[in-house]
Amino acid sequence: MDERYDFKKVEERWQQNWAEHRTFTATEDPSKSKYYCLEMFPYPSGRIHMGHVRNYAIGDVVSRYKRMRGFNVLHPMGWDSFGLPAENAAIKHGIHPSKWTLENIAFMRDKQLKRLGLSYDWDREVTTCLPDYYRWNQWIFIKMYERGLAYKKLSYVNWCPSCATVLANEQVEDGLCWRCGSVVTHKELDQWFFKITAYAEELLSQCDKLTGWPERVLTMQRNWIGKSVGVEVDFVVENSKEKLTIFTTRPDTLFGVTFMSIAPEHPMLEALIKGKKQADEVRAFVQRVMREDKAARTDEKQEKEGVFTGAYAVNPLNNERVPIWVGNFVLMEYGTGAIMSVPSHDQRDFEFAKKYDLPIRVVIQNPEQDLDAAAMKEAYLAGGVMVNSGPFNGIPNVPGKDKVADYVEKQKLGKRTVNWRLRDWGISRQRYWGTPIPIIYCEKCGAVAVPEKDLPVLLPMDVELTGKGRSPLAESKSFRETTCPKCAGAARRETDTMDTFVDSSWYFLRYCSPKEDKAPFDKKKAAYWMSVDQYIGGIEHAVLHLLYARFFTKVVRDLGLFDGDEPFLNLLTQGMVIKDGAKMSKSKGNVVDPDFILTKYGADTARLFSLFAAPPERDLEWSDQGVDGAYRFLHRVWTIVHRHIAAVKGVKPAGPEARGDRLYRKTHLTIKKVTEDIEREFHFNTAISALMELVNEMYDYASGGVSDKQPAVLRSAIDALTLLLAPFAPHFAEELWESLGNKTSIAHASWPQHDPEAIVASEITVVVQVNGKVRSKLTLPAGTSDKDIESAALADPKVKEYLNGKPPKKVIVVQGKLVNVVV
RNA sequence: GCCGGCGUGGUGAAACUGGUAGACGCAGCGGACUCAAAAUCCGCCGGGGGCGACUCCAUGUCGGUUCGAUUCCGACCGCCGGCACCA
Numbered sequence: 001m002d003e004r005y006d007f008k009k010v011e012e013r014w015q016q017n018w019a020e021h022r023t024f025t026a027t028e029d030p031s032k033s034k035y036y037c038l039e040m041f042p043y044p045s046g047r048i049h050m051g052h053v054r055n056y057a058i059g060d061v062v063s064r065y066k067r068m069r070g071f072n073v074l075h076p077m078g079w080d081s082f083g084l085p086a087e088n089a090a091i092k093h094g095i096h097p098s099k100w101t102l103e104n105i106a107f108m109r110d111k112q113l114k115r116l117g118l119s120y121d122w123d124r125e126v127t128t129c130l131p132d133y134y135r136w137n138q139w140i141f142i143k144m145y146e147r148g149l150a151y152k153k154l155s156y157v158n159w160c161p162s163c164a165t166v167l168a169n170e171q172v173e174d175g176l177c178w179r180c181g182s183v184v185t186h187k188e189l190d191q192w193f194f195k196i197t198a199y200a201e202e203l204l205s206q207c208d209k210l211t212g213w214p215e216r217v218l219t220m221q222r223n224w225i226g227k228s229v230g231v232e233v234d235f236v237v238e239n240s241k242e243k244l245t246i247f248t249t250r251p252d253t254l255f256g257v258t259f260m261s262i263a264p265e266h267p268m269l270e271a272l273i274k275g276k277k278q279a280d281e282v283r284a285f286v287q288r289v290m291r292e293d294k295a296a297r298t299d300e301k302q303e304k305e306g307v308f309t310g311a312y313a314v315n316p317l318n319n320e321r322v323p324i325w326v327g328n329f330v331l332m333e334y335g336t337g338a339i340m341s342v343p344s345h346d347q348r349d350f351e352f353a354k355k356y357d358l359p360i361r362v363v364i365q366n367p368e369q370d371l372d373a374a375a376m377k378e379a380y381l382a383g384g385v386m387v388n389s390g391p392f393n394g395i396p397n398v399p400g401k402d403k404v405a406d407y408v409e410k411q412k413l414g415k416r417t418v419n420w421r422l423r424d425w426g427i428s429r430q431r432y433w434g435t436p437i438p439i440i441y442c443e444k445c446g447a448v449a450v451p452e453k454d455l456p457v458l459l460p461m462d463v464e465l466t467g468k469g470r471s472p473l474a475e476s477k478s479f480r481e482t483t484c485p486k487c488a489g490a491a492r493r494e495t496d497t498m499d500t501f502v503d504s505s506w507y508f509l510r511y512c513s514p515k516e517d518k519a520p521f522d523k524k525k526a527a528y529w530m531s532v533d534q535y536i537g538g539i540e541h542a543v544l545h546l547l548y549a550r551f552f553t554k555v556v557r558d559l560g561l562f563d564g565d566e567p568f569l570n571l572l573t574q575g576m577v578i579k580d581g582a583k584m585s586k587s588k589g590n591v592v593d594p595d596f597i598l599t600k601y602g603a604d605t606a607r608l609f610s611l612f613a614a615p616p617e618r619d620l621e622w623s624d625q626g627v628d629g630a631y632r633f634l635h636r637v638w639t640i641v642h643r644h645i646a647a648v649k650g651v652k653p654a655g656p657e658a659r660g661d662r663l664y665r666k667t668h669l670t671i672k673k674v675t676e677d678i679e680r681e682f683h684f685n686t687a688i689s690a691l692m693e694l695v696n697e698m699y700d701y702a703s704g705g706v707s708d709k710q711p712a713v714l715r716s717a718i719d720a721l722t723l724l725l726a727p728f729a730p731h732f733a734e735e736l737w738e739s740l741g742n743k744t745s746i747a748h749a750s751w752p753q754h755d756p757e758a759i760v761a762s763e764i765t766v767v768v769q770v771n772g773k774v775r776s777k778l779t780l781p782a783g784t785s786d787k788d789i790e791s792a793a794l795a796d797p798k799v800k801e802y803l804n805g806k807p808p809k810k811v812i813v814v815q816g817k818l819v820n821v822v823v
Numbered sequence: 824g825c826c827g828g829c830g831u832g833g834u835g836a837a838a839c840u841g842g843u844a845g846a847c848g849c850a851g852c853g854g855a856c857u858c859a860a861a862a863u864c865c866g867c868c869g870g871g872g873g874c875g876a877c878u879c880c881a882u883g884u885c886g887g888u889u890c891g892a893u894u895c896c897g898a899c900c901g902c903c904g905g906c907a908c909c910a
Binding site for chain 1: 825826827828829834835836837838839842843846847848849850862863864865889890891892903904905906907908909910
């Protein structure tokens with residue numbers, strides 16, 4: 001009887017076979033088209049979860065499919081292995097972060113990922129916490145430092161008290177730490193930054209070229225970069241030579257300025273209040289505002305508050321004297337930290353003016369109904385004609401913006417400028433488990449980059465991790481104390497480490513030549529493999545990692561190492577794996593452990609289910625019964641193939657002579673459908689359902705007993721089914737492939753092609769509608785002319801009934817498909 | 824508030840450029856095999872009405888365009904995500 005499919009034996013056997021034969025080793029070969037398929041590399045937390053399984057299953061189907069299509073496929077895997085959890089484990093369990101991390105990697109690689117049968121070239125494994133990788137972080141840092149793209153500045157930074165480290169703006173979500181959820185405070189620190197703003201314009205404009213990216217990711221990137229075009233205008237402070245510079249996107253409202261507001265941190269504040277009777281009140285206000293944490297400070301619901309400084313400035317357009325206030329809503333980081341306030345045409349200024357009884361003057365007149373400043377309930381934000389604006393009166397405000405800007409520039413009162421929401425990327429972290437920043441501070445020479453020959457600056461292994469006090473590196477005397485590379489005098493090392501997002505900003509380049517020891521990567525090899533043709537990962541990196549990686553790609557391009565602008569041509573953001581309507585998490589207790597599924601059902605079933613249950617970009621609802629269904633399907637395939645294997649072995653697959661056979665036709669329809677579903681949008685769920693239909697057809701076909709021509713048709717169906725299944729259930733397909741008498745791996749077999757003539761049906765079913773509703777169906781020979789279809793439809797008894805002897809009003813014929821009779 | 828996405832059976836989902844709504848699977852129901860169960864195989868499976876051939880209603884809601892709308896347009900409702908005191 002039917003032999004049962006023993007997944008455990010089969011999967012182990014093929015995993016071993018692939019390793020022995022180095023089936024997935026990738027080598028540069030200019031004679032072949034390359035395909036670089038990449039999944040976002042994991043943090044070695046200790047165990048993989050279902051999200052990983054899904055991510056890698058998707059990437060593996062793409063890789064295996066492209067390989068069978070004859071592409072030279074690069075499909076690597078590695079470890080984003082610096083980061084805080086390793087340090088926390090060290091504090092909690094007394095195990096060194098290095099040991100903890102490397103043990104996790106070994107376990108996840110050998111006991112988990114390898115069991116999934118993923119077609120990785122493991123020779124290219126990249127581990128970011130090892131010196132042969134992170135030395136190149138340091139090397140790139142130095143190149144950036146030399147070019148002014150890495151710099152140090154004293155600034156207010158986001159501080160997570162729980163992680164005891166600085167966070168980049170991208171790592172603060174709703175005022176909370178992205179990792180631990182603590183309320184982020186701000187702190188003034190001397191920190192290293194990467195000048196990502198130097199690439200703001202390019203990062204924004206090239207979003208348009210990323211046609212292979214989901215629209216929502218591009219929108220998020222555009223929002224994050226946040227370009228705004230406007231004018232800087234200098235207001236001279238009364239009784240002073242100082243100028244207060246403001247930024248505005250509404251130069252058309254310059255004549256409506258009735259006061260100014262500056263940020264509590266503004267550097268001119270002290271000078272403004274000096275000797276004024278308001279000084280103490282202002283200082284108290286500033287102190288109170290600055291004590292508030294980031295979340296409270298930037299909450300829009302926070303009431304707008306302010307205090308008059310006692311100082312005045314002069315509006316250079318109309319020479320009017322306007323009071324200068326300090327406002328809690330004015331941000332020092334954006335623009336110039338000072339704004340002109342036009343309550344008539346800005347809602348915030350309007351509320352502020354109402355609260356403190358400051359004057360309101362209309363300068364843009366509503367064409368619908370004249371505005372009365374005293375009666376206004378809210379600011380007027382729409383367009384209109386400029387009024388109360390001296391020489392600009394009567395000009396529509398939109399062209400007025402340019403006219404005022406021209407005037408400002410001509411009179412040298414200010415200049416056009418662009419402001420970005422994007423800030424430079426703060427990369428200093430006061431933590432141990434990261435790349436040491438390769439800088440030495442010397443009393444005489446200042447900050448000196450570590451010379452290239454001295455790289456890597458090794459992370460010392462003998463530090464104590466307590467989780468308290470200063471950064472562990474700052475406590476390590478042997479690390480801290482060194483000599484100046486310039487003057488050989490006593491010096492100290494920078495003890496901050498780099499944000500771990502630096503590591504993941506260029507790892508895709510490292511995969512091209514992972515053992516290169518003269519440069520971060522081999523230029524020629526990168527030129528062959530890059531860009532990544534398909535990148536796959538979670539949406540949570542839409543801004544963070546993807547923006548940083550784009551930035552780094554442009555930096556290494558400008559360093560002359562790489563000839564491309566963008567790292568990832570196509571991006572697939574897969575949905576989350578959820579269960580009972582919620583993301584799997586320990587706290588919710590709805591986690592399904594991949595190990596359990598692998599043991600109970602095997603890798604092919606786990607892969608098949610996660611690919612079948614939903615298209616990749618959508619969330620996937622985990623269902624235990626659904627997994628059973630995938631398992632059953634594989635057994636069904638096993639059974640039908642083995643029922644006929646004796647009869648078809650050695651039989652030549654059917655060719656064109658079998659056209660017209662119903663299984664032969666279904667086979668070729670399936671080849672077409674599966675191929676198109678993979679090519680178009682990676683809709684693996686419908687590809688798998690097409691395979692299920694083919695199998696159902698095979699059961700039906702074979703149930704009547706095997707006739708003369710059937711073995712060849714069955715053979716071609718079985719061959720196609722096995723090949724089409726190979727990317728989804730690779731171990732299973734290899735085993736069948738071998739049983740069918742093949743001697744080489746199915747991984748490099750050719751993807752089947754459909755015979756267009758085989759899918760042409762001899763008969764067509766034409767739907768007959770009356771007034772758009774289906775009333776009948778006609779079976780007609782293929783190739784029946786529209787005219788004949790029409791007369792057949794009109795002769796249909798159902799149609800006659802509706803026509804009731806009268807001629808039809810109109811008849812629409814859709815070729816070979818449908819007739820609609822309008823009565 | 825601005826931007827993006829999504830609303831389809833009991834359920835996960837299909838339906839490619841407007842042309843048979845619900846493919847395929849899960850759950851459920853019925854049958855075959857079995858002493859019995861499991862496994863497997865076969866069949867049914869949106870809702871209402873009718874013995875029946877049939878018929879009416881159904882893709883968040885209300886309109887529009889069209890011979891024909893899940894698909895296009897407009898308004899609204901709901902959910903998810905991003906940005907948000909950015910001057």
